[in-house]
Amino acid sequence: MTLSLRYAPEVEQARAAGDPIVALESTIITHGMPYPQNVETARQVEAAIRENGVVPATMAIIDGQIHIGLTDAELDALAQAKDVAKLSRADIAACIATGGTGATTVAATMICARLAGISVFATGGIGGVHRGAEETFDISADLQELAQSPVTVVAAGAKAILDLPKTLETLETLGVPVITVGQDAFPAFWSRDSGVPAPIRMDSPTEIAAAHQTRVAMGLPGGQLVANPIPAEAEISRETLDPVIAQALDEAAAQNITAKDVTPFLLQRIFELTEGRSLTANITLVMNNARLAAKIAREMT
Numbered sequence: 001m002t003l004s005l006r007y008a009p010e011v012e013q014a015r016a017a018g019d020p021i022v023a024l025e026s027t028i029i030t031h032g033m034p035y036p037q038n039v040e041t042a043r044q045v046e047a048a049i050r051e052n053g054v055v056p057a058t059m060a061i062i063d064g065q066i067h068i069g070l071t072d073a074e075l076d077a078l079a080q081a082k083d084v085a086k087l088s089r090a091d092i093a094a095c096i097a098t099g100g101t102g103a104t105t106v107a108a109t110m111i112c113a114r115l116a117g118i119s120v121f122a123t124g125g126i127g128g129v130h131r132g133a134e135e136t137f138d139i140s141a142d143l144q145e146l147a148q149s150p151v152t153v154v155a156a157g158a159k160a161i162l163d164l165p166k167t168l169e170t171l172e173t174l175g176v177p178v179i180t181v182g183q184d185a186f187p188a189f190w191s192r193d194s195g196v197p198a199p200i201r202m203d204s205p206t207e208i209a210a211a212h213q214t215r216v217a218m219g220l221p222g223g224q225l226v227a228n229p230i231p232a233e234a235e236i237s238r239e240t241l242d243p244v245i246a247q248a249l250d251e252a253a254a255q256n257i258t259a260k261d262v263t264p265f266l267l268q269r270i271f272e273l274t275e276g277r278s279l280t281a282n283i284t285l286v287m288n289n290a291r292l293a294a295k296i297a298r299e300m301t
Contacts (some may be wrong), residue, residue, distance in 0.1 A: 003096075004118060007065065007070030014055040015117075020297035022049050023113040023121040023151070026060040026103035028286065029075070030084040031264055039079035039266065040285055043072075045290045049122070052294035059112040060159045061087060064099035068116045075185065078103070086260060089141045097119050106153065107145035114149045119212060119300055121153050122293035124286045125189040126225065127157040128167030130262065131249060138262065147174035151223040152212045154293040156230050156285040157194065160238075161245055163268045172199065177215075177224040179208060181292065185234035187229040190236040195269050198227065209250065210297035234284035236277055244273045 007015065014021050024045060029038045046056040057069040060078055070078065078084070087095055092111060095102045103113060106126050113121050121251065126299075127140025146153065157180075158167045168186065171178055173266050180186055180198030188194035189288035208226055229235075248269035257265045270278045 003115065006065045006067050006075075007116075008057070008067070008071055009115075010055055010163075011057045011069035013123055014277045018301065020054045021057050021118050022054050022283070022290070022293045022297050023109055023116075023118045024056055024058040025051075025106060025121075025123050025273050026058055026078060027086055028124065029058075029079050030081065030103040030284065032282075035079050035241075039076055040076055040078070041286070043128040044236045044283075045122070045286055048287050048290040052291055052298070054294040054297050056290075057113075057116070057118060059109045061085075061092065061095050061102045061104070063101060064096050064271040066096065066112055068112060068118075070077065083178050089145060091111060098249045103250065106142040106155075107140070108236060110145045110149040110151045110153065113151050119151060120293050120297040121151050121152060122290040123155050124282055124287070124289070125157060126153060126163040127168055128164070129165045131161070133163060136258070140261070143167070143170050143174060143176070145220040146171065146176045146225055149223055150212075150221070150234065152208065152214060152226060152293075153223060154226045154289045154296065156189050156289060158189065158232065158298055160189040160191060160194075160241060161249070161261070161270070164188060164196050167183075168196060168199065174222070175220070176222055177211065178227060179211065179224060180227040181208075181229065184230060187227050188238065189285070190230060190239045190241060190278060192229040192232060192235050193238065195238065196279070204243040205295035205299050209296050212296075213300065226292070228285075228289050229280060230285040231288055234281050236274065236281055241270075241274075244270055246275065263273070
């Protein structure tokens, strides 16, 4: 069979002109926050990319079609849709084959970006090795996807609810470059410093773009993770977050929450326990990542 990619008009024009494009995920719209804040945030992120001279391409599966970029009407409809699947590598093909609708996680967005020839993707934070994975084997498909799809993923590190040292060890084993921007410490999503050293440091979009293009020229598979620290004025310190995360993890274990339900539960409880500060920080870091991703995409073209 032949896959059908449905390009938004703006993205189609950028492809024809050879203009830079940055991929965006859609789970932040369907599973990240309520309507209308979700669509407002999505539009703000897209606007931040356009302001840097780059075209945004929000990925989603709608009625079995792979959408590379969404029109304004499609974005609004997705933001209000009910029972939207949360798609990763394991279930994206089944969703397409059965004519379903689903939002793309980091892994699924990377797959769609690869199919469309898009090399840069901006997100909030990647998934990784969950705490207690030595018993649950709960490891995000995002890590394997980084080792397979040639996409530079700009994030504020891995989500702070994860086991960050094990996440970095796994990425190293998979041969995925982890580049922290402008500092020597790996960031932890809401916090600038995770307490773990950065494997690689780079200080400019030019260097990051060159690293991606060098990997391509060498024939190395996979992409690279660019860890972009949250702006200092928006961060929540580790000292503040650690007890909050510990409480949320204890509650998840007590309620026997597992698999795909873990991350949404933890993020919601952290939002409640921080009285909304975590969501405000999340929006700020996504915007910050979008701007950097746009600059990297421009360097690549």
